Amino acid sequence: MSDTTICLPVLPHYTLVISKDTGRRIVGSLDSRTQAGNFHKQSREEVRHRASPPEKDKMSTDAIKFFFGRYGLTNGDIDKLLAAALARGGDYADLYFEYRVANSVNIEEQIVKQAAKSISQGVGVRVVIGDKTGYAYTDDIAFDAIRHAAETASHIARSGGSKQVAGVNATPTGLNLYPVAVPVSSTELSKKIELIKQGDRAARGFDRRIREVQSSINDEVKYVMIATSDGRLVGDLQPLARFGITCIADDDGNLQVGRSGGGGRVGIDFFEGESSPEQYALEAARQAIIQLEAVATPAGTMEVVLGPGWPGILLHEAVGHGLESDFNRKQTSAFCGLIGQPVASELCTVVDDGTIPDRRGSLNIDDEGEPTSRTVLIENGILRGYMSDYLNAGLTKSARTGNGRRQSYKHMPMPRMTNTFMLAGLDSKEDIIRSVKRGLYAVQFGGGQVDITSGEFAFSASEAYLIEDGKVTAPVKGATLRGNGPQALKHVTAVGNDLELDPGVGVCGKAGQNVPVGVGIPTIKISEMTVGGTQN
Ligand SMILES: [Zn+2]
Numbered sequence: 001m002s003d004t005t006i007c008l009p010v011l012p013h014y015t016l017v018i019s020k021d022t023g024r025r026i027v028g029s030l031d032s033r034t035q036a037g038n039f040h041k042q043s044r045e046e047v048r049h050r051a052s053p054p055e056k057d058k059m060s061t062d063a064i065k066f067f068f069g070r071y072g073l074t075n076g077d078i079d080k081l082l083a084a085a086l087a088r089g090g091d092y093a094d095l096y097f098e099y100r101v102a103n104s105v106n107i108e109e110q111i112v113k114q115a116a117k118s119i120s121q122g123v124g125v126r127v128v129i130g131d132k133t134g135y136a137y138t139d140d141i142a143f144d145a146i147r148h149a150a151e152t153a154s155h156i157a158r159s160g161g162s163k164q165v166a167g168v169n170a171t172p173t174g175l176n177l178y179p180v181a182v183p184v185s186s187t188e189l190s191k192k193i194e195l196i197k198q199g200d201r202a203a204r205g206f207d208r209r210i211r212e213v214q215s216s217i218n219d220e221v222k223y224v225m226i227a228t229s230d231g232r233l234v235g236d237l238q239p240l241a242r243f244g245i246t247c248i249a250d251d252d253g254n255l256q257v258g259r260s261g262g263g264g265r266v267g268i269d270f271f272e273g274e275s276s277p278e279q280y281a282l283e284a285a286r287q288a289i290i291q292l293e294a295v296a297t298p299a300g301t302m303e304v305v306l307g308p309g310w311p312g313i314l315l316h317e318a319v320g321h322g323l324e325s326d327f328n329r330k331q332t333s334a335f336c337g338l339i340g341q342p343v344a345s346e347l348c349t350v351v352d353d354g355t356i357p358d359r360r361g362s363l364n365i366d367d368e369g370e371p372t373s374r375t376v377l378i379e380n381g382i383l384r385g386y387m388s389d390y391l392n393a394g395l396t397k398s399a400r401t402g403n404g405r406r407q408s409y410k411h412m413p414m415p416r417m418t419n420t421f422m423l424a425g426l427d428s429k430e431d432i433i434r435s436v437k438r439g440l441y442a443v444q445f446g447g448g449q450v451d452i453t454s455g456e457f458a459f460s461a462s463e464a465y466l467i468e469d470g471k472v473t474a475p476v477k478g479a480t481l482r483g484n485g486p487q488a489l490k491h492v493t494a495v496g497n498d499l500e501l502d503p504g505v506g507v508c509g510k511a512g513q514n515v516p517v518g519v520g521i522p523t524i525k526i527s528e529m530t531v532g533g534t535q536n
């Protein structure tokens with residue numbers, strides 16, 4: 001059976017809408033835009049310099065203190081628990097502690113529809129032996145409960161254990177990517193509601209045909225601590241927040257939807273500046289109004305220009321998932337065995353970078369305690385590397401890349417993307433569009449999906465236009481783009497100088513686990529792509 005992944009923006013979703021599009025757009029001069037021109041040139045050392053030395057391990061130290069203080073655990077306890085996990089044998093064991101507080105508030109029709117708070121906590125214990133993993137978890141962070149989980153996970157091993165546990169010690173992580181002054185999670189509900197209402201008013205004021213508005217703020221703060229049988233003890237404090245808005249335009253029964261939003265590992269100040277709810281609201285309203293005039297999409301093979309930012313979901317689907325090391329170790333990826341081979345036009349360099357400050361897909365450490373990194377996946381068209389976690393790096397004798405991620409303590413880690421994007425090229429957007437005789441200009445997408453084994457991927461465009469004689473003309477509706485992973489990027493014939501990252505609302509689904517990710521792309525031209533049209 002082949003693996004299929006489905007990745008979507010997480011935005012408010014109306015049950016009433018007739019369109020299934022889930023689009024969104026970069027708004028104004030979002031931080032991604034201002035950073036985009038520079039961050040891709042940054043080395044990891046430069047990123048580290050953003051945190052002054054005394055503070056660079058603060059998140060790790062604070063998180064360890066949090067778990068030890070709150071639950072009365074000691075280094076000695078952790079060592080005993082890891083020894084229990086390896087008591088029957090095994091190559092490696094680790095403990096993943098998680099404490100998460102999440103809030104959400106939704107407004108529909110200018111009324112607070114729901115405000116919710118949830119707290120979850122637990123520990124996952126993993127025992128690895130060869131390519132097999134034993135996993136058990138408990139939602140009771142107490143020594144006896146964790147020991148019971150460790151004993152359960154240890155049953156993957158059959159023989160008596162001989163592996164010694166190295167005593168754990170707090171290990172430097174070296175990154176402090178999201179030093180948030182005031183987390184959204186500790187902001188008063190009334191303040192969040194006021195922010196949301198500002199967005200609501202802006203959307204309604206945009207055009208009298210905006211009939212319905214739904215918007216929300218979702219935020220969380222997550223403490224994690226990871227202890228490993230080879231002696232590593234690290235922690236992190238991970239804030240995450242997003243604002244999302246959906247507008248429905250109604251023109252005499254013609255109903256169209258627009259969606260926007262943004263966020264990241266940011267504090268409340270993020271939504272008080274350039275990335276305000278008003279900006280997202282105006283964008284969602286604009287999309288909905290434009291769609292009122294949209295014409296049917298012509299079907300067939302044609303030149304396609306992708307706008308910058310969220311259309312980078314194309315990379316995520318076309319190549320990203322196929323370059324996760326588990327699929328390649330199991331030889332189920334269409335990219336298996338292609339390291340050193342051309343898989344894209346030489347204009348394309350694609351990286352996965354978990355070290356960009358404040359981004360939704362960034363992490364100081366991955367969910368196995370490994371510092372994240374910048375991994376070159378494709379360099380000038382040549383496949384250079386895969387994204388790896390502990391297990392698959394070990395089995396394939398390759399380096400760990402800090403891509404071991406999991407949805408929660410209830411889940412085993414696996415190789416996942418962080419922020420995946422293509423580096424900027426030299427062309428201007430205007431020149432790229434001018435070079436197209438007849439084609440499609442797609443600027444916003446709903447979700448995408450890919451069949452890992454065949455490499456076949458598909459997306460739905462939520463905002464797209466015809467290009468006729470080098471000019472952007474009518475908006476079209478219901479456009480879908482299809483392609484094959486190892487082939488699609490070979491047809492990239494122009495790469496713009498306008499790299500943007502998405503606004504920070506993406507979620508990636510793989511094997512039933514959702515994790516926040518980032519994507520990005522400059523304007524690019526693909527010389528041939530299959531465009532499907534639907535008559536909505
Ligand atoms: Zn995905």
